Amino acid sequence: MRIALEAVGVRKVYPGPPPVVPVAGIDLCVAEGESVAVVGPSGSGKSTLLHLLAALDRPTAGTVRIDGIDVSGLPDAEVAGVRAHRLGIVFQQFHLIDSLTAVDNVATGLLYRGIRAARRRHLARTALDRVGLGHRERHRPTELSGGERQRVAIARAIVGEPAAVLADEPTGNLDSVAAAGLLDLLTGLHRDGATVLVVTHDAVVASTMHRQVEVRDGLIARDSGTGR
């Protein structure tokens, strides 16, 4: 069994009086094809954990491996390469580029892999179809509803078929109908074989994932275990 994401003894400390320790020592292993919800109250350190697993931040101590690559000691350029090729990230605020159409926003998911523009666009159309927005490809983010925007963001995350899709409160800015649609999409992706890790404080969202990891005060308080 391949390991998509792995944290070994990971700590994150922000210095300065008093030092803040959002992640106090976490061991977590996410296998390929798993769907995991990281839950916990705000301030529990779950967002920092996601940043560490997404190689957007570096742990103060411990090791993070993404698709088998230890990113803790890599220089910036190589960590960027891991993000470009192995990860897809979805944000609560969508983070779409307003001047680009839906399909071009999705295509930026492949921009830093050095793939040709025509090929990027072709793959982006396929990804948009997969999230059910093929008919909206020429619309700009401002012309899309919140749920549609988040679908575009998910298409951007999966367009490169990454080792893992990481989502930070993906339903946080959506109404309940749009959120339900998005959860259907995420579970559908998982059913098709994608590795999905969702950080959320929403119990409904958490229950749609196969495995729940509860974080409290920077430590794992409960792990439902790898039940695929």
Added chain:
Amino acid sequence: MTAPPRSRLRPGDLLGVASVGLRTRRVRAALSALGVAIGIASIVSVLGIAASAQADLLAQIDRLGTNLLTVSDGQAVGGGPVPLPATAPAMVARIDGVAGVAPTAEIPTVYAYRNDLVPVTHTNGLSVRAADADLVPVLGATLASGHFLTGATGRYPVAVLGAHAASVLGRTGRIWVGGHWLTVVGVLDPLPLVPEIDRAVLVGFPAAGSLYGHDGHAGRIYVRTAVDDVATVAAALARTANPVNAVAASVSRPSDVLTARLAVARSGTGLFLGLGAVALLVGTVGIANVMVIGVLERRAEIGLRRALGARRGHIGAQFLGEAILLAFVGGTIGVGLGILITGIVAALHAWTLTIPAAAVWGGLAAAMVIGAVAGLYPAARAARLAPTDALRSP
């Protein structure tokens, strides 16, 4: 362990990424490019106008020839005038390399008027000069109307007018000169090299003697030399014209006046170029300012791009590229504007439009250097931004 995959941005994509900011914030981009456009436009137009003016002067000098010399009455050390001897024209004509000699004499205290009713004080700055038929070939003069003095008409009360004199006195009919009526028989075209002829009423030497009691001595002799002998003739001119008192004969080369104007035109551009450089500096600061604001506003986009796999270098290149692009757009507009301004000025002066290629390429290159300088700090700031900090901003 697997080798880490590479993050890579194609050069063509960098251009697209660098232009995102310009495409989304067009008014701001246009305003910040304006500073550079004004600076480059002023530099290109200053260089273009100077080049056009110089080309015009050079063409004039070429047309009029640099091989025209004059020798005229000198000044004694103590003051008073030292007239050239009466033999001077004949002596000068014998110098090797002299192609033609035309003696003239300004007739003192005789002035020309449109008619006898004009008050005597209204001389209009015109002079009355005696000349002979050789003046036309030696000066290379052409007639706007009528004909020049000949050996025959030089005896009669007739006059040929310089271009400016004709515009004051009228081109035909009679004029009142020193108590006699003279008939105007011809008008010369303008002679930029010898403005004193433009402002002269020319009569024949015999008529000057019979009407005004002139003694026939030539106070100013025009000498046309072979093109290669200008220097040797000029060196021999004074002592040939006045062997007794060579230092008192004054020799000059009329084209030197135009050459001096050329130098003045060149020195004048320096100041304007300096002003253009100041405008460019202001433009640079403007672009740097807009870029710094852009980086602050686009923190979320920077974070997103980092999350999508951009390296620090890619972010830096994006913003540096944007600044260069901005300045390049400004520079292109500036070059176009500069050429337009030069064209208008050249048209007003009837000059041929001359734009130095160095001004165009130099302007564009300067704009890009300015963009790079202005973009360096904002790009470094953008590249240094930590992805997690950038993503936290809305």
